[in-house]
Amino acid sequence: MKKFLSTETLIRSIIVIVLIAFASTKYYFINVVFGLMIVFGMTLFGASMVRLYQEITNYYRTKTWEMSQIKTIILVSLVILIPITFLILLTPNLKIYSFLIVGIGLVVLLIYDLIKKLI
Numbered sequence: 443m444k445k446f447l448s449t450e451t452l453i454r455s456i457i458v459i460v461l462i463a464f465a466s467t468k469y470y471f472i473n474v475v476f477g478l479m480i481v482f483g484m485t486l487f488g489a490s491m492v493r494l495y496q497e498i499t500n501y502y503r504t505k506t507w508e509m510s511q512i513k514t515i516i517l518v519s520l521v522i523l524i525p526i527t528f529l530i531l532l533t534p535n536l537k538i539y540s541f542l543i544v545g546i547g548l549v550v551l552l553i554y555d556l557i558k559k560l561i
Contacts, residue, residue: 480532480540483524488544490520492551499555 465474494517497509507514528540 480528480536483527484540484544486520487524488547490517490524491544491548493517494521495552495555 462471462474462478497507497514501507509517525541528537532540
């Protein structure tokens with residue numbers, strides 16, 4: 443709890459709120475919130491994919507699944523439900539851009555992981 447209420451966290455929160463307020467003066471508030479939700483969803487999707495990839499590669503090495511069943515179910519649900527939500531809500535151009543960003547990020551992480559294993 444101490445880290446949550448740190449000065450650095452409060453400053454970051456204030457900056458985000460001010461940026462949302464400035465963006466809302468030019469665009470509608472609902473559009474700004476929708477854009478932030480898209481970015482948050484893409485980040486959550488990418489993080490879930492990376493965590494599942496790490497757990498699967500660790501399973502092949504140790505033959506034990508170290509993550510709890512609840513965490514596994516939540517991560518798999520996120521990996522499945524976030525793209526379905528994107529397909530339902532986004533326009534065709536935004537679908538292409540969002541999946542390209544996540545795909546490129548995951549490919550870069552995979553290449554980095556492979557290079558790290560080779561070295």
